[in-house]
Amino acid sequence: MELSEIKHGEAIIDLLLEPKTYVSFIKFQEVLHISRRTFFYTLKKLNAYLDEHDLDMVQNMKGIGYYLPDDTKQVLVQQTKKNTPKLAVFPQKERHILIMLSLINNERVSLELTQKRFHITHHTAVSDLKMTKQLARKYHLAIESKPTGTTITGTERNQRNWFLSALSDHGALINSVLEIDPHQALKITELLHNLEALTGNYFSDDALSILITFFSWYLNRLTDPDKQLQPSNSDAINPTATIEKWAGTVLSKYHIQNIAEQLFITYLVKSGQFIHINTNDTLAHSMTPIVKQIIKRFNDVSGSQIAVDSLELPLLTHLLSTYYRVKYRVTFKQASLKSIQEQYSELIFFTRLALKPFENFVQQKLPEEEITLVAIYFGGVLRNESTNDATVNVVCSSGIGTSKILYEELHRRYPNIKFSSPMSVFKLKNSQLTNIKLIISTIQLKSSFKLPTIVVAPIPTESQWQQIDQELAHLKIIKRSTQAITVNNLMDIISDYTRIVDPTGLQNALTNLLAHDHNISTTPTNTNIGLKSLLPKENILIQDSAFPNWENAIRYAFNPLVANSSITEKYVDKIISSTQKYGPYMVIGNGVMLAHARPADGVKKIGMSLLVLGEPLTMYDANTHEDKLVKVIIGLAPIDAAEHVLALSQLVKMLQQPHWLSDIENATNSTMIYEKCFNITIK
Known part of the structure; x- marks a missing residue:
């Protein structure tokens, strides 16, 4: 088999031969426009081709990207007959990130070099540098253009904060252009796993990937003494503290002794997102009652009924790293959070109110980004709790009064239909509607849910019952009234043969009979307050x-x-x-x-x-x-x-x-x- 016979094979090899260490799957997908399945199918054929020619196969560094071993790379470069390299095309936002990265890495940046690097016009290069300056200001950094080139100014901490944020949003892009030594990356991975074993706190896959890339970049950066933080008189290390000792060990492996950097590493790993924590940790133990307060406050202000047990540990795990980010002023910025803030403003508003006990604990007001991250947890639980086999949602403004009366009436009248528990408009907005065919509400809904919606009184009128009957039959939730055994049908039949003295009493008796026959409780409650x-x-x-x-x-x-x-x-x-x-x-x-x-x-x-x-x-x-x-x-x-x-x-x-x-x-x-x-x- 020849390389040219493998569809997409040469294109993948071209990307792997570019002067960079790793190429992410996202990069392959963007450039080649192929599916994940096609990529792995092609990769399997490529590795078979390389093995057939006694060459080491394509390697994958989890969370970072794919690369070719050096020996394989040299052989393939010699075999390449192409005269001109394939031109990489970067979207506008990616160009801004790469320009910022070059400036922070002290690489030379100018209009001319930007044009050549990205194959863009002079006008586009000017626009890119202007937009990059705006991006820098968000991180309290400044970009200055001089005849000798463009430079960036600002504190070392702010430059590192930008890099961390960029990794969160554009990790694949940054990993594709950074020259990271695979051996160093493996060594850092081992050190981070040792830290997890020592503390009992385990990083999420995303956090681990970000830390591996960051440490690879950061430790190389520290070889320049001007990039090292200057210790202050207030800097102090606890020699017995596990994480501080670990941070000192990491720096010593690179022959660096700097209390300020030791503290920086301590803050960095403490603020990383965890997937599992040591609940016996002193801080985690003290935060547990606060987390319970937060969940209760969220339920109170939003009208939700989230079980504390279902969210306590995940929220505690998240807020533990939030505590350190806020305390150590580690900025968390992610562009994708903006769309969540716009789409779920009500959810974030309730989350902000619920987080007051935590803000009192850390003695600081939380940034919007941190509030949004917590809101994602509440939204996720609401969506999971709404995943049931109900086909009809019952809604009112609060989910407390009128919808409960309507819920009772619907259950009595339609014992075979599965109605949702009464819910507020807020909960409806944050619910999964996959199985829902109809919404019955006591109020007019201003938001469009792309589902049939009926607005009725809590105790529907006869015409409203007819409307509900017709819609349920139309949606095939029930059979046509002529085919189904319903209270109305039975009433009609009985009235044909006898005079009904107490129509309301008979209707209630029949309704209860049908409900009992289907083992449905019309009053699901564990309280006896009458x-x-x-x-x-x-x-x-x-x-x-x-x-x-x-x-x-x-x-x-x-x-x-x-x-x-x-x-x-x-x-x-x-x-x-x-x-x-x-x-x-x-x-x-x-x-x-x-x-x-x-x-x-x-x-x-x-x-x-x-x-x-x-x-x-x-x-x-x-x-x-x-x-x-x-x-x-x-x-x-x-x-x-x-x-x-x-x-x-x-x-x-x-x-x-x-x-x-x-x-x-x-x-x-x-x-x-x-x-x-x-x-x-x-x-």
Whole structure:
């Protein structure tokens, strides 16, 4: 077999023969436009060709790239008949990185050399140098153009920070142009593995790859005394500390004794990203309760229900390196984080609020990049938790009140369908929607989820039930109503043969029968706090005179809960602002408004209040272009997403009884409401 007979073979060899040590797979892919499968297939043929000619095969340094052994390279160079080398083409951003790298490495840079190096026009070279100057300023570095060439000025620490950041974002590019000695890289890899064994903290693959390249560059750089950091009077080494001793050993192998550099290496490896940590470490032990606080705060402010156990160790592992990066001012910049910040602004906002205990611990405000990195963890858990076999998502603004009532109703009516647990809009945005076919929401969703969406009342009207039926049948989630055994079908059949005295009671009985038949619990809860416990007599109000507006009525309804310190005024403000934003979605039907917000909006303890309006008020619904009538306002103050579920379930049952609202409306005092209604209904 000849080399020319191997498709892409000569092109791969050409890249490996270029004056650089390593070539990454990404570089092969960009230049040759081939798939991973094609690359490895070609590489297998190339190695067979080299072995057939008694030459050492192509080698792979994990995390860095591919290279040819020196002997093989020399033989292939002699065999090469090409007169001109293949021209490398670099995109604009890559040119800026390479120009910066040349300047930091003290290589000569000028307009003329930049034109020749990248085969670009004079105008493009001028533009590249201008953009590179802007890039340098982000790292507190300055680029100066002089007749003799272009130079970079700035502290050695800032130059190293740029190199570290560039490795995070453009590692493959930098590895392709740096002349790294493979033997030195192997020696550094061994030293880093020794450190992992000593500390019990193990680096992620990406972190290890970055450290190998950085140390290869850094240790060569230290051969120039001008590049070494100057020790200060405050620099001090703990001779018994494991990492400080290891750092001294690394430097001694290169005949360097410098306390400032020993501390720099210590800070560097401590701030590297870990995949596993020693939880018995003193710092890790002290940070564990802080991590638990962070997860709890995130749940509170976002309305999520992330289990502490599911995130505690991964978040602790990440924040351990974050602590050292912040403490030692090791800058983490990554261009890819900007798109995350733009796309998930709400997630990052909640993460920022949740991280306050950690900021207090490190006594510093975290940079946006660090907050974004933590947000990725929360977003990942939310997506994993949303991975289930549900086909329909149930949504409201908070995932606490109205959607739970709707969830109960949907479960009772469609026992065969798998609905998601009630979720907030925020959780919906951060959920996987792979298996979801339909979204049923109590509020109008402003974001487009590219899925059919139905907006209904928490207790849907008959026309809304028909809309849900039609959409479920259209999406083939259920069979057509003429083919399926449903509550409505059974009601129709029964009405053909007998007069139904109590339609509501029969409908509830049939619904419960079907739900029981399919072993589906309509009230999945582990709490026994019922409506009677949450709604004492002193929390029941009657107002005969009319309120000037609905905002005043809501404030009045929550007066008992404010007075007994169950909530703050901020909680009521949030309910009003949510209603102004989303409309009267809390009006759950039959003239009842279930006013509520998230626990984090100002709930101190669980509670409920009830206001009967002598003069009903109206709230305009922009979605239906109709006024919604409100006769009763029920104020709910939940402390989490589960504690009040039994009370809500009992409330739904009461609302379904025809006499309940009429009894409430005809009552003249709170005692009548309490005794006449609750004592009868709640057992």
